[in-house]
Amino acid sequence: MRSLKEVLSIAKTSKVAIGHFNISDSTQFNAIVSAANEVDVPVLIGVSEGEKKFIGIQNAAALVRTAVDSGQEVYLNLDHGHSVTDCKDAIDAGFDSVMFDGSKLSFKENINKTKEVVEYARASGREVLVEGELGYIGSSSKMLDAVPEEVESAMTTVEQAREFVETTGVDILAPSVGNIHGMLKSSGNPKLDIERITQIRDALPDDIFMVLHGGSGISDSNFTESIEAGINIVHINTEIRRAYREGIESALKNDAEQIAPYKYINKGRDAVRAVVSARLKLFIKK
Numbered sequence: 141m142r143s144l145k146e147v148l149s150i151a152k153t154s155k156v157a158i159g160h161f162n163i164s165d166s167t168q169f170n171a172i173v174s175a176a177n178e179v180d181v182p183v184l185i186g187v188s189e190g191e192k193k194f195i196g197i198q199n200a201a202a203l204v205r206t207a208v209d210s211g212q213e214v215y216l217n218l219d220h221g222h223s224v225t226d227c228k229d230a231i232d233a234g235f236d237s238v239m240f241d242g243s244k245l246s247f248k249e250n251i252n253k254t255k256e257v258v259e260y261a262r263a264s265g266r267e268v269l270v271e272g273e274l275g276y277i278g279s280s281s282k283m284l285d286a287v288p289e290e291v292e293s294a295m296t297t298v299e300q301a302r303e304f305v306e307t308t309g310v311d312i313l314a315p316s317v318g319n320i321h322g323m324l325k326s327s328g329n330p331k332l333d334i335e336r337i338t339q340i341r342d343a344l345p346d347d348i349f350m351v352l353h354g355g356s357g358i359s360d361s362n363f364t365e366s367i368e369a370g371i372n373i374v375h376i377n378t379e380i381r382r383a384y385r386e387g388i389e390s391a392l393k394n395d396a397e398q399i400a401p402y403k404y405i406n407k408g409r410d411a412v413r414a415v416v417s418a419r420l421k422l423f424i425k426k
């Protein structure tokens with residue numbers, strides 16, 4: 141199987157993006173892997189702190205290992221690790237990549253801690269990629285009433301991006317380019333700053349990848365533009381959380397007496413699979 145770095149390098153050259161989808165259980169995992177299989181693309185599975193606690197770090201790693209053993213190109217990422225210890229645990233558990241989220245720390249502290257994670261990853265004896273986050277993109281995979289205030293004022297600058305990547309040695313950068321976590325209830329999410337993505341991309345070395353967090357709620361054309369401008373990984377979480385819930389809700393509404401989990405959770409699985417499949421097709425569209 142190709143390493144995550146190889147997969148990302150090819151995606152970068154071909155100007156397509158790899159989809160990153162979060163899971164809390166094995167049903168969502170199966171839905172995502174089945175969609176990736178259908179579209180015939182590699183896929184990244186993410187677990188954030190809450191998700192990791194729920195599913196169990198070893199269980200998440202075991203699910204991915206089993207899929208890999210059966211020939212699927214599935215990779216596992218720690219999404220938004222807020223402590224160095226969290227990242228180290230994920231590296232020890234066999235994750236392919238870890239993200240250290242120091243976006244709430246000072247620039248200097250963010251650099252120091254991210255660097256510590258990079259050093260640990262390099263010493264692991266495996267190829268583990270490290271992602272760092274710069275700038276503010278909010279912190280909830282929820283339905284929101286309004287755009288968080290900090291988002292516009294805390295976009296990543298080219299200078300910061302260059303310095304951060306050089307000093308920390310990260311492989312992947314998550315910049316703030318108008319993206320937010322969560323989805324707005326009323327309208328579409330704010331537009332991405334495509335110009336900023338291009339400028340940051342141009343300022344970074346060739347072997348550095350860029351990830352777009354908060355992909356839920358972004359328009360199809362805005363996605364395509366951002367990928368063309370240099371985004372290599374797109375994170376989708378809120379959309380599939382909503383699809384999972386709505387699928388299960390509608391199954392129970394149609395069959396209120398049903399108690400066999402596989403007769404209503406399967407509708408959640410199908411809804412997740414449909415969303416993931418549509419997103420994956422979009423990410424490879426030229």
Ligand SMILES: [Zn+2]
Binds near residue numbers: 219220375
């Ligand atoms: Zn994120």
